[in-house]
Amino acid sequence: MPDATDRRILRQLLADPGIANAELAERAGVTPASLWRRLERMRETGTIRATESRIDWRRLGYEVEVSLRFTLDKTDPRAFDDFIAAARRVPEVTEIQTFLGSVDLRLSVIARDMAHWQQIYRESILTLPHVTDSDALMLVSTIKDVQELPL
Structure with missing residues (x-):
């Protein structure tokens, strides 16, 4: 189950899917290394399935x-x-x-x-x-x- 930090990361990703990892780490209040580990874990567990483009x-x-x-x-x-x-x-x-x-x-x-x-x-x-x-x-x-x- 995602903790408060994971939820902050997910909120930021939902708000801006194209955000750079450095900016995402700053907005979520974590180091870039911690962000990378958390993103990898969420991908491995299926919490994050894909990053997708929405076409108008x-x-x-x-x-x-x-x-x-x-x-x-x-x-x-x-x-x-x-x-x-x-x-x-x-x-x-x-x-x-x-x-x-x-x-x-x-x-x-x-x-x-x-x-x-x-x-x-x-x-x-x-x-x-x-x-x-x-x-x-x-x-x-x-x-x-x-x-x-x-x-």
Whole structure:
């Protein structure tokens, strides 16, 4: 379990993932050597799994984001595996999630514009296997998007 110093380090990493180790050590109140040991331990234990970049798709020309919810035909034992394999092959699918309840899966899909969305929908989404029901929600705005937990 992370101690108070580990939590300070994690808070700083969440606030500024690209921070240099020297600056991180200073902000967390530890020496660079201590910081290195703590980071290595947190990586080894899986507390820190990766340092990742978050891409703003809109800045790359993808103006449309759609969340699709699917219910699958659960009488077919391959339904989930087949659906997920097919969804992974759609380049514009940025996220695949599975759920318990009336919705089985959710896909996040990005498109350059509405014409591109229609092309993706007709050529890739409608052809996904084992779908018994689907629902689409188009993103209008993001009010809160944080990856932080209160540490």
